[in-house]
Amino acid sequence: MYTSTASSMGLINNTINGYTFLSFIGSGSFGSVYKVEKDNNFYAVKVFRESYVYEEYLKNGENNRIRREIDIMKSVDHPFLVKYIDDFKHTYLNNSSYFLVMEYVQGQTLEVIIKSKLLRTENEIIELFSRILEGVRGLHNIINNGISNGIIHRDLKPENIIVSRDSVKILDYGISKVIDYTSLTSTGKFIGSPAYASPEQIRDSKNIDKRSDLYTLGVILYEMLTNQLPYSYNGLPDLINKILFESPIPPRKWNPNLSNYLENIILKLLGKKEYQRLSKSNRARNICGHGRRK
DSSP: OOOSOGGGSOOTTOEETTEEEEEEEEEOSSEEEEEEEETTEEEEEEEEOHHHHHHHHHHHTTSSHHHHHHHHHTTOOOTTBOOEEEEEEEEETTEEEEEEEEEOOOSEEHHHHHHTTOOOOHHHHHHHHHHHHHHHHHHHTOOBTTBOOOOOOSOOOGGGEEEOSSOEEEOOTTGGGGOOTTOBOTTOOBSSOGGGOOHHHHHOTTSOOTHHHHHHHHHHHHHHHHSSOSOOOSSHHHHHHHHHHSOOOOGGGTOTTSOHHHHHHHHHHTOSSGGGSOSOHHHHHHHHHHHHHO
8 A cells, every 4th residue: 555655655765676775865845865876876766655556557558648758768878867767666664665766866956056046147147047948948859759749848947957057957846747737735735836837837737838847947947037926925825926917026126137128038937828938848948048048
């Protein structure tokens, strides 16, 4: 039975499928992440929450959304996207879970870097953001089984971006396709990352396109340049209302030294309607490259 959370399974110092669990890294909407070792190599393993896995397999058997998304993710090969290595189901201490093995990335999350105010110059920020943008562009252009339809990340946020000295790695792409951002639990908790969700994601998360990720990139760039989010809000209903209907606070309110050029890029990315945003991530990439040369 799928009765307890993955983090309570006592995995540390145990070996499953040849992977020895060394330490707990963190947890999120879908489960917990651990650092593991196999054949003298380190990896990160995401252990999906049992209730989530059980529901998917109970409804759809082997042909479920987890299985399909992982098959696509394992075809990804891009320097700014974390690489998926292996996956398997396993029952441990009477708890059945799904294990997803990824490359282990050393560094700090962008969330920590922003909160620590380690981004000091506009050029430094744009250089970093351009790498994130390149990763998202690579994701959007993924070819799988000869079909070039790409992957929409759907849950971009600073917490899902690891920054090392000379690179970035975007995590958790594809997995969040199964999140329903339009669903609220009985306690009013939002499923996903509401501060980074696009208006269309809030309205109907199952029917979005790549421009939703562009909106989220606008939120991330806003935060990188101001250490603030685009909206001040009191509680989830207020935040959702502002994302849907109100204009963002001009970023120059928080950072008067921000160039008009970059402020315009941010506000275009944060357009309420998809067509108002920069239409392609490579166009945004070229704009950021131009801004970096200024």
